[in-house]
Amino acid sequence: MNLYHNIRLIDDLNIPHPKWEFVKSSKELKKFNKIKDYCGWTIRVAFFKNDDFREPIYVNWLPKKQVPKKVDEFAKVAQANYIIVVYPSWKFNKSGTLLIDKDRYVIEATDGSIQDLMRQGKLKTSLVFNKEKRLINTTLGNSEFLTKSEINKILSAVEKINKSMILEWAIGARNEFLFYKLEDLKIAGQMLIKKYEGTIR
Numbered sequence: 324m325n326l327y328h329n330i331r332l333i334d335d336l337n338i339p340h341p342k343w344e345f346v347k348s349s350k351e352l353k354k355f356n357k358i359k360d361y362c363g364w365t366i367r368v369a370f371f372k373n374d375d376f377r378e379p380i381y382v383n384w385l386p387k388k389q390v391p392k393k394v395d396e397f398a399k400v401a402q403a404n405y406i407i408v409v410y411p412s413w414k415f416n417k418s419g420t421l422l423i424d425k426d427r428y429v430i431e432a433t434d435g436s437i438q439d440l441m442r443q444g445k446l447k448t449s450l451v452f453n454k455e456k457r458l459i460n461t462t463l464g465n466s467e468f469l470t471k472s473e474i475n476k477i478l479s480a481v482e483k484i485n486k487s488m489i490l491e492w493a494i495g496a497r498n499e500f501l502f503y504k505l506e507d508l509k510i511a512g513q514m515l516i517k518k519y520e521g522t523i524r
Contacts, residue, residue: 325372326369326370327370327371327504328511329491329507330369330504332505333502333505334392336480336483336484337483338502339413339476339500342354342358342359342410342411343409343410345407346394346407346409347406347407348394348395349399352394352409355409358411360387360409360412361413361414362412362413363386364383364390364399364411365381365386365411366382366394367380367408368380368400368408369406369409370401370405371405380397380401381401382463384492391443404471405406408428413436413495414495414523415494415496416435416494416495416496417433417434417447417469417494417498418436418492419437420437420490420492421477421481421489421490422489422508423487423488423489423490424508426453427451427452428456429449429451430452431448432447432448432468433445433447435441437491446463446466448461449472450462450466450469473494476500477492484505486507487507488508489508490502491495491505497524500514
């Protein structure tokens with residue numbers, strides 16, 4: 324599964340996600356014209372064919388007036404077998420990951436952007452749940468960093484996804500709750516190895 328299929332899966336499963344639309348050019352933008360953003364727009368190129376190890380083509384927090392031009396620029400770069408995903412950006416309040424494994428679910432969370440967790444290891448809490456969604460371990464951090472309601476919203480995805488995956492979620496500054504990225508665990512592991520190979524001595 325690549326980025327395109329994972330975004331489509333989030334959409335098909337009807338779990339909370341950004342108000343995105345899928346276009347090939349700026350002429351197809353419809354939702355975009357009716358949405359008032361508060362900190363810009365995100366544009367991502369997703370290829371129909373396997374793109375797991377391609378360099379990502381995206382931009383965040385782009386001013387609305389620049390979106391149509393950027394969509395068409397990305398279309399020229401992509402050339403073929405692509406779709407462009409366009410949605411409002413947001414300011415992060417809390418963010419993190421949900422790992423869905425065979426016999427456990429693991430929530431990791433931080434305040435601010437997911438990049439603080441993924442790149443800097445800035446972890447506020449790590450919660451491990453069993454298949455019945457009972458908390459069985461708080462391995463790191465503050466177990467009260469996430470409210471019960473926030474935990475329930477994060478775990479709500481479990482019932483709709485029946486395979487080992489890792490999801491990225493966010494709670495925005497306006498309390499919007501979103502899942503916006505989903506990856507197969509095997510692919511995610513391969514991508515991490517590729518990303519850091521040559522940096523480890």
